[in-house]
Amino acid sequence: MNYRIYIVEDEEKIAQSIRSYLQQYGYDVFVVQEFTKVIEEFTSIKPHLVILDVNLPYQDGFHLCRQIRQLSSVPILFLSARASEMEQVMGMESGGDDYITKPFHLEVLHAKCKAILRRTYGEYAREEGSIEPIIRVGELTLHIGKMEMDYGGQVQSLTKNEVKLLRLLMERAGKVVTREDCLEALWDDIDFVDDNTLTVNVTRVRKKLGKWNLDHLIQTKRGVGYIFDINGLEETR
Incomplete structure (x- = not known):
């Protein structure tokens, strides 16, 4: 599968370096053309991954991410x-989903891109859709394929990482899950x-659960x- 990657970076030299490097590995890479039309370009490209800078003209990356x-x-x-x-x-x-600080190594950027794409669209993603698509503890139900609980x-949507984290904790309900196990569930290479x-x-999962x-x-x-x-769930009921 040729994954499409959309780069939103205002430093042209950095953007083109990333583009050239990733294209060597078979990715279809697109660099932002107009910073006033990022959402329009995103909708047209339909990328599988977005590489997003924070300091951008007109609006910062945090705002664009929320959009x-x-x-x-x-x-x-x-x-x-x-x-x-x-x-x-x-x-x-x-x-x-992840954050890299400048200056950075293109090899590390590529490793992170591979890990994110693999867990989102590759073998791990297929596993989530086919093995135990629903996990239920008490009246709380996690729909893995739909990415919601x-x-x-009442229903709330979840991000990919929130699904992975909540799935692990619910599967081992009542047992302590180490931080290392959580990290391995969320990311493929703990070194990054x-x-x-x-x-x-x-914190994000707790905040969503807090609505109930x-x-x-x-x-x-x-x-x-x-x-x-x-026990906390039983007490709530």
């Missing part, structure tokens, strides 16, 4: 000179993961990991 998230769950990889932890947290909270007749990204994803007053279901076991508290 894309209203249209699609396509994976978004932030690429930015903003290296602070807060900036990376903002990227994840905006709907991003429901409780009491910022541990802070896991914390952000846990279920945020207490995911409890932190300090220094170890997390546990999906079955």
Whole structure:
């Protein structure tokens, strides 16, 4: 499959370097043409992955990420000179799937692209659609293929990473899941993961569960990991 990658980067030299490098591996790579029409270009290209800078003309990458998230769950990889932890947290909270800081190595960028595409569209994605597509704990149901969860007749959509994380915790409900296991479930190569990204994803899932007053279901076991508290769900009912 020829994956389409859409690069939204205002430094022409960097954008073309990424484009040339990724094209060597068979990707169809598109570079933004007009920064006032990013959403229009995105809709036309229908990319499988977006590489998105933060500092852009007219509007920043965080805002664009939120706009894309209203249209699609396509994976978004932030690429930015903003290296602070807060900036990376903002990227994840905006709907991003990963974050690379400049300067960077093209080899690492490619590795992250491969990992994201593999878990989104490759063998791991097919596994999610065919093996145990629904997980139910009490009245909370996770629909893996649909990327959503429901409780009491209400439905909320989830991102790919939120589905992977919640699936792991619900499958092992009542047992402690280590941070390492969570990282391996979310990313294919633990060497390329910022541990802070896991914390952000846990926070995002808790926030969505909190809309049903279920945020207490995911409890932190300090220094170890997390546990999906079955008793907490029974108490809520």
